[in-house]
Amino acid sequence: MPVSIRRRHWYASHRTPRHASWEAAARALAGSGTPDPDGWVRAALPVESLDHAHGVFLALGEDVEVLGPPELRAAVAATVHAPAMRYASG
Numbered sequence: 001m002p003v004s005i006r007r008r009h010w011y012a013s014h015r016t017p018r019h020a021s022w023e024a025a026a027r028a029l030a031g032s033g034t035p036d037p038d039g040w041v042r043a044a045l046p047v048e049s050l051d052h053a054h055g056v057f058l059a060l061g062e063d064v065e066v067l068g069p070p071e072l073r074a075a076v077a078a079t080v081h082a083p084a085m086r087y088a089s090g
Helices: 020-030 050-060 070-088
Strands: 002-008 040-046 064-068
Touching: 002 050, 050 064, 050 070, 064 070
Parallel strands: none
Antiparallel strands: 002 040, 002 064
């Protein structure tokens, strides 16, 4: 199942993945496309499941954005929303 994402152009050289799944994603991201004027590169990555992809993309951090499928994007957004609100109210 392919997942559509975008990542910051400099991403792969500045992050050190700590898990095999993250390493595979980082390798795939490193070889993808030409950056747009804002420094983002779009890519389609195969994943074993949406649940697995959810954890992997959260672990990759703020320099990766899930664009689709919509249910994965919504799951990632829901997961990051609660802690963001907790810190914003500080």
